[in-house]
Amino acid sequence: MELTFLGTGAGSTLGSKRFKSGVLVSSGTTKLVLDMGSGANYRLEDLNALDVQALFVTHLHVDHFSGLLDHLVVRKLKGLPTLKVYSPPGLRSVLEAVKLAGNNVGAEVEEAELPKAKVGDLEVYSVKACHSIYAVAYVVTDGRRRVLYSGDTTEPCETILEEARDADLVVHEASCVTGCDSWGHTGVRELLDLIPREKLVLTHIPSWLEAEIIEASVGARVAHDGMRLNV
Numbered sequence: 740m741e742l743t744f745l746g747t748g749a750g751s752t753l754g755s756k757r758f759k760s761g762v763l764v765s766s767g768t769t770k771l772v773l774d775m776g777s778g779a780n781y782r783l784e785d786l787n788a789l790d791v792q793a794l795f796v797t798h799l800h801v802d803h804f805s806g807l808l809d810h811l812v813v814r815k816l817k818g819l820p821t822l823k824v825y826s827p828p829g830l831r832s833v834l835e836a837v838k839l840a841g842n843n844v845g846a847e848v849e850e851a852e853l854p855k856a857k858v859g860d861l862e863v864y865s866v867k868a869c870h871s872i873y874a875v876a877y878v879v880t881d882g883r884r885r886v887l888y889s890g891d892t893t894e895p896c897e898t899i900l901e902e903a904r905d906a907d908l909v910v911h912e913a914s915c916v917t918g919c920d921s922w923g924h925t926g927v928r929e930l931l932d933l934i935p936r937e938k939l940v941l942t943h944i945p946s947w948l949e950a951e952i953i954e955a956s957v958g959a960r961v962a963h964d965g966m967r968l969n970v
């Protein structure tokens with residue numbers, strides 16, 4: 740499996756250095772995306788990877804799905820197949836409102852409390868995350884290796900920590916250095932005590948806290964937009 744970070748910023752990030760959440764996962768001819776915040780869609784275009792087969796949305800905060808709207812327009816213009824989108828309940832009504840407002844775009848949306856699907860070579864399932872609104876975390880596996888993507892969550896979140904034990908790589912949000920649990924997020928200091936550093940890759944980094952988070956992340960990797968990892 741190969742991971743490419745499309746967007747590694749948090750909702751509060753300003754500017755284009757770190758776009759909003761998105762990770763491209765590919766294996767052979769299979770390509771899927773975990774979250775598509777604003778800007779993540781442009782990274783996908785830069786990578787010439789518009790033909791992704793599926794998108795998995797963790798939750799309905801705009802920094803995790805708003806890039807989808809532009810992506811659907813481009814797909815339509817390019818004549819690409821309808822995108823399969825897996826999401827917790829709520830996304831279908833957002834897309835219906837966009838369509839009603841006069842946009843000729845659509846996707847095949849499958850909503851579930853715990854979305855799961857097989858896409859080409861990859862199997863994806865979800866567990867409940869611990870966030871300020873209903874949210875899930877995703878596990879992607881090619882049958883050999885497992886990647887856990889937290890989406891937005893406060894730690895300790897038992898469901899996520901349990902999946903982290905079996906994961907080869909954990910892409911986890913780190914929205915502050917310490918003490919952001921009351922906003923539904925995780926601080927890097929708290930996280931480093933819970934998940935082995937060597938399998939951690941931190942994302943969802945507010946640009947104004949980037950230097951402090953990098954400094955506090957000793958032993959763990961901090962993702963940046965465009966970063967690629969082989970798992």
Ligand SMILES: [Zn+2]
Nearest residue numbers: 750800802891
């Ligand atoms: Zn977020």
Ligand SMILES: [Zn+2]
Nearest residue numbers: 798800870891
């Ligand atoms: Zn959120």
